[in-house]
Amino acid sequence: MVKFAIIADDLTGSNATCSLLKKVGLNALSMIDFAEEVNEDIDVVSYSTLSRAVHPEKAYEHVKKALKYMKNLKPMFYSKRIDSTMRGNISYEINAFFEELPGYMGICVPAFPSSKRIVINGTMLVDGNLLTNTDAGRDPKMPVSSDNVAEILKDGLNGKIRSINLCDIEKGASHLSKLIKEYYDEGINLLVFDAVLDSHLEIIGRAVFDSKIKFFSVDPGPFSMHIARSILDKENLLSKVLMICGSVTDITIRQLRDITNNQDVEVIKVSAKNLIDEEKRNVEIENVVKKADSILDENNLLLVTTTPFEEGDKRLDLKEISKEKNITIDEISILISSGLGEIGKEILKSNHSFAGVYTSGGDITVELVKLLHSSGIVIREELEPLVAYGRLTGGDFDNLRIVTKGGMVGDTKTMEVCLNKLSTEVEEN
Numbered sequence: 001m002v003k004f005a006i007i008a009d010d011l012t013g014s015n016a017t018c019s020l021l022k023k024v025g026l027n028a029l030s031m032i033d034f035a036e037e038v039n040e041d042i043d044v045v046s047y048s049t050l051s052r053a054v055h056p057e058k059a060y061e062h063v064k065k066a067l068k069y070m071k072n073l074k075p076m077f078y079s080k081r082i083d084s085t086m087r088g089n090i091s092y093e094i095n096a097f098f099e100e101l102p103g104y105m106g107i108c109v110p111a112f113p114s115s116k117r118i119v120i121n122g123t124m125l126v127d128g129n130l131l132t133n134t135d136a137g138r139d140p141k142m143p144v145s146s147d148n149v150a151e152i153l154k155d156g157l158n159g160k161i162r163s164i165n166l167c168d169i170e171k172g173a174s175h176l177s178k179l180i181k182e183y184y185d186e187g188i189n190l191l192v193f194d195a196v197l198d199s200h201l202e203i204i205g206r207a208v209f210d211s212k213i214k215f216f217s218v219d220p221g222p223f224s225m226h227i228a229r230s231i232l233d234k235e236n237l238l239s240k241v242l243m244i245c246g247s248v249t250d251i252t253i254r255q256l257r258d259i260t261n262n263q264d265v266e267v268i269k270v271s272a273k274n275l276i277d278e279e280k281r282n283v284e285i286e287n288v289v290k291k292a293d294s295i296l297d298e299n300n301l302l303l304v305t306t307t308p309f310e311e312g313d314k315r316l317d318l319k320e321i322s323k324e325k326n327i328t329i330d331e332i333s334i335l336i337s338s339g340l341g342e343i344g345k346e347i348l349k350s351n352h353s354f355a356g357v358y359t360s361g362g363d364i365t366v367e368l369v370k371l372l373h374s375s376g377i378v379i380r381e382e383l384e385p386l387v388a389y390g391r392l393t394g395g396d397f398d399n400l401r402i403v404t405k406g407g408m409v410g411d412t413k414t415m416e417v418c419l420n421k422l423s424t425e426v427e428e429n
Helices: 011-022 056-072 090-100 149-154 173-185 198-211 222-234 250-262 272-276 281-296 318-325 329-348 362-371 414-423
Strands: 004-008 028-031 044-048 077-081 105-108 117-120 123-126 161-164 190-193 215-219 240-245 266-269 301-305 354-360 376-384 387-393 401-405
Touching (some): 004 056, 004 222, 011 028, 011 222, 044 056, 056 090, 077 090, 077 222, 090 149, 090 215, 149 161, 149 190, 173 198, 198 222, 215 222, 240 362, 250 414, 266 281, 272 281, 272 318, 272 329, 281 301, 281 329, 301 329, 318 329, 354 362, 376 414, 387 414, 401 414
Parallel strands (some): 004 044, 105 190, 105 215, 240 301, 240 354, 266 301, 354 401
Antiparallel strands (some): 117 123
8 A cells, every 4th residue: 555655856866765765664666657556565656757857847747747646546645855955846846736735735844964955044055055056056957046945946836935944943843833833724835944953854744743734745855754754653554663682681581581471572582602703693694684574574573682581591601702712701792782783773674664673781772773873862751760762863764763771670571561662652743
């Protein structure tokens, strides 16, 4: 079932946005011709009109035709993918959205913070330079003539446009939501937003949903990714949880025994010894990831662990291994933690939609966050003492839910509390 419809003006942009939505666990199809049928496992259809450099009226017609096709797919969300430096026939293509989606407001968030495209007070900066002082301003085919986003969009737009600056966004989603609703009720057709950080995109997304208006996005991809994750959250379509555990403490062993006895959790036991061995490490990681992909096709809860929690399991003798391989115990721990982090990263990158990830052990959490290129975790709630719930910020899985717990933390039921938070509770935005 198609959940998201994207219309881009070039193929590379279409592909790039599909790649972003892949990070949310969605299967995406990028095309330059209308498919007679779309496979049932496709969540995102992105169509490139190849209209960036054509006459504006032709661009309008191309998008209008594409929207008629997309409407037959009955998607939950529409997005107009635009160039990250505002090139092309953007206004004319937005006009087609106004006509084909009456009653919808355009939410334009042109910033792409991770690519150093930001908007402050309506002005776009690219890597610290004014837009017109970049290659976009010197483009031989269609140079951008202004640094102000609203000024660029006004040319040819058949609708009312307003800008919302950073000062309003920084006041939070509740304030912003009321402002969006007021403008919608006034008959404003297109809102253009400042944004400097990925967190600003999240605030705007929450505010739009809270406003309850009908809308389509206008952005180069990152905002649409935030919207997609929010929709999946609200529709409870993010159901899979990945649990990663490497702690060998007695309390962790009791927690693992409890959760595997009382929850429908599939377990993959990772060989810590193989993660330490230079020749066997990569094979072990590949085998675990492959097995995880197969399990997740049928199951929602997956535990990946090096913890010896079953009867008969033996703990590694780290001192003996240290002597045998002539490396320190700290180096052994890093090899195990980084191996589990690598496994976690590869599993999250697979074709599955994750509600969140649970990590037990500080070293493993650090390795996973680093490997996902995240700048950190925005803490939302303390579930229990030293057990934190939050969202990753930045990187490959921006806004992904995460629960972190120390190896010596909690009681027998603590891991179950963490799992329930990720798998059954839809967070109020």
